[in-house]
Amino acid sequence: MTVEIEVTPREGMVRPAGTSAAAHGVQMIRAGLRFCWPIAAVLLLWEASSRLGLMNPVLMPPPSAVVANMVRLLHSENGALPVLLKHTLVSFGRIAVGYGLAAVICTALGLLMGINRSVHAFFDPIITVMMPIPTLAWVPIIILWLGMTDATIIFVIFLAGLFPIIYNSAAGVRGISKKHLWAAELMGASHFKLFFKVLLPGALPSIITGHILAVSNGWRALVGAEMLAGSGWGLGYLIFDARTFMDTETVYGGIVMIALLGLLIEKGLFRPLQRYTIERWGTVRAA
Amino acid sequence: MTISTQIDSSAPKLDVIHVAKSFRTADGEMVHAIGDAELKIAEGEFAAFIGPSGCGKSTLLYMIAGFEHPSSGTVSMNGRTVDRPMPDRGIVFQEYVLFPWLTVEGNIRFGLDVQGRRDAASDERVRHLISLVGLKGFEKAFPHTLSGGMQQRVAIARALAYDPEVMLMDEPFGALDAQTKRRLINDFIRIWEDNRKTVVFVTHSVEEALLLADKVYLFSARPSRIKQVFEVNLPRPRDITAPEFLEIETALLASLDEEVARMME
Ligand SMILES: Nc1ncnc2c1ncn2[C@@H]1O[C@H](COP(=O)(O)OP(=O)(O)O)[C@@H](O)[C@H]1O
Numbered sequence: 394m395t396v397e398i399e400v401t402p403r404e405g406m407v408r409p410a411g412t413s414a415a416a417h418g419v420q421m422i423r424a425g426l427r428f429c430w431p432i433a434a435v436l437l438l439w440e441a442s443s444r445l446g447l448m449n450p451v452l453m454p455p456p457s458a459v460v461a462n463m464v465r466l467l468h469s470e471n472g473a474l475p476v477l478l479k480h481t482l483v484s485f486g487r488i489a490v491g492y493g494l495a496a497v498i499c500t501a502l503g504l505l506m507g508i509n510r511s512v513h514a515f516f517d518p519i520i521t522v523m524m525p526i527p528t529l530a531w532v533p534i535i536i537l538w539l540g541m542t543d544a545t546i547i548f549v550i551f552l553a554g555l556f557p558i559i560y561n562s563a564a565g566v567r568g569i570s571k572k573h574l575w576a577a578e579l580m581g582a583s584h585f586k587l588f589f590k591v592l593l594p595g596a597l598p599s600i601i602t603g604h605i606l607a608v609s610n611g612w613r614a615l616v617g618a619e620m621l622a623g624s625g626w627g628l629g630y631l632i633f634d635a636r637t638f639m640d641t642e643t644v645y646g647g648i649v650m651i652a653l654l655g656l657l658i659e660k661g662l663f664r665p666l667q668r669y670t671i672e673r674w675g676t677v678r679a680a
Numbered sequence: 681m682t683i684s685t686q687i688d689s690s691a692p693k694l695d696v697i698h699v700a701k702s703f704r705t706a707d708g709e710m711v712h713a714i715g716d717a718e719l720k721i722a723e724g725e726f727a728a729f730i731g732p733s734g735c736g737k738s739t740l741l742y743m744i745a746g747f748e749h750p751s752s753g754t755v756s757m758n759g760r761t762v763d764r765p766m767p768d769r770g771i772v773f774q775e776y777v778l779f780p781w782l783t784v785e786g787n788i789r790f791g792l793d794v795q796g797r798r799d800a801a802s803d804e805r806v807r808h809l810i811s812l813v814g815l816k817g818f819e820k821a822f823p824h825t826l827s828g829g830m831q832q833r834v835a836i837a838r839a840l841a842y843d844p845e846v847m848l849m850d851e852p853f854g855a856l857d858a859q860t861k862r863r864l865i866n867d868f869i870r871i872w873e874d875n876r877k878t879v880v881f882v883t884h885s886v887e888e889a890l891l892l893a894d895k896v897y898l899f900s901a902r903p904s905r906i907k908q909v910f911e912v913n914l915p916r917p918r919d920i921t922a923p924e925f926l927e928i929e930t931a932l933l934a935s936l937d938e939e940v941a942r943m944m945e
């Protein structure tokens with residue numbers, strides 16, 4: 394009673410089979426070089442013009458001096474946490490808490506908005522009105538509420554993540570085709586299974602987009618909030634504080650740390666997540 | 681008349697009784713898609729719906745599935761009114777509608793999984809279906825890496841996997857190129873002859889309808905009714921050049937053309 398059907402390879406896989414690990418390594422190095430060489434070129438040019446006196450060495454110190462200064466700031470004095478590392482960790486911790494809260498609360502609210510019409514009808518106008526307001530515009534008010542504290546800065550980061558996460562999570566659910574939901578229901582999926590087996594994975598591409606935006610907005614807001622409400626620590630505070638002493642090497646050092654950390658979060662957290670999910674599924678939307 | 685909740689074995693498998701369906705469009709106008717549809721489909725029958733585009737074939741299929749509800753009239757299955765989607769039916773859409781986050785195997789076993797049927801017998805069933813539709817070796821592939829024809833094979837296996845009583849198919853081969861389509865039709869005839877499920881198959885291709893169906897239900901222009909039913913008493917696989925085939929094809933085409941012309945008005 395078996396009727397077996399053969400399928401020619403032509404009808405089959407469209408993508409080539411996996412390449413070897415060695416070839417993959419070479420590819421990674423190539424990609425790394427492609428990414429780094431323009432940056433290296435600009436830095437070299439900068440170094441040369443600064444040393445040749447074509448640029449003011451106080452306003453534009455040579456990259457080598459910035460790096461030397463960073464090394465000094467990263468050097469531990471009698472066992473204490475190096476200054477630059479402490480500023481970085483404080484900023485990182487604030488991001489982690491602020492974004493973490495937004496990730497949990499706002500993803501849930503966004504999904505709920507995507508699922509429930511009335512919830513959507515209520516929150517959508519509010520979000521539409523609030524979304525274009527730059528997060529930093531809230532800082533003075535939040536300082537009045539919470540003072541010049543960590544809580545203020547964390548709340549600002551939370552706010553920076555709130556709208557992109559809610560908006561994109563809701564849009565992700567609403568973008569799932571009716572027919573996918575129909576098919577799942579017809580096959581016997583309960584509401585519970587529909588949520589975990591269809592809505593959540595279906596909305597994931599959009600959810601990830603929301604989270605990437607939340608973190609990059611969060612970074613921006615963090616630095617601003619630390620400048621306005623910084624209580625002695627954090628990269629934003631460091632940059633602002635160093636400026637008052639014309640310590641531009643430290644200002645640039647802070648900027649470099651911010652860039653490196655942003656890159657680390659993007660490449661270390663979101664890229665692997667994307668690669669493991671939406672790229673494997675072919676549901677990435679062309680940016 | 682009695683209203684029974686028992687399965688009535690004398691009732692037709694599917695009974696569409698005076699069904700009408702109107703939609704309100706976004707700008708507030710009413711579209712009367714189905715005027716008065718009346719038809720009975722027997723157990724084990726391969727039924728094809730054909731008619732001009734926009735006459736309500738998909739709409740009627742979706743009402744049989746329980747996705748949409750009639751504006752008036754009833755659809756019943758085994759003598760019971762259809763009011764919601766239930767796994768005694770399976771669906772195949774033209775656009776495949778696979779779950780991109782599941783592998784071929786994950787898609788096929790979706791129905792069994794959500795129904796909590798995860799045992800040796802269901803594993804065996806999934807394995808059997810994978811070879812039945814010609815997907816051996818592709819179990820772990822994700823849908824987007826497959827061609828359209830292969831994706832539709834997955835969708836057919838997904839609908840068969842939990843063994844529904846009725847297969848609902850909305851132009852399942854409509855998006856495929858001619859060659860792939862021909863192969864899938866032949867393969868599907870063999871699969872169907874193996875299980876003889878009741879099938880409702882929407883198509884816009886007269887040839888496809890006559891190659892597959894026991895009865896072809898021709899829809900009139902909107903607001904539609906069933907204009908004519910063509911019985912195709914020819915053994916499968918059918919020969920599209922046989923005089924008997926050509927005879928029905930000519931009659932069906934002529935009647936369909938009238939409705940297409942009326943739809944254009
Ligand atoms: N959800 C809907 N809202 C408004 N109009 C619809 C909807 N679904 C179908 N229609 C209209 O009903 C008619 C029948 O549609 P359909 O059943 O898809 O036709 P067919 O499958 O025969 O081509 C069409 O005019 C279509 O525009």
Ligand SMILES: [Mg+2]
Pocket residue numbers: 737738739
């Ligand atoms: Mg249709």
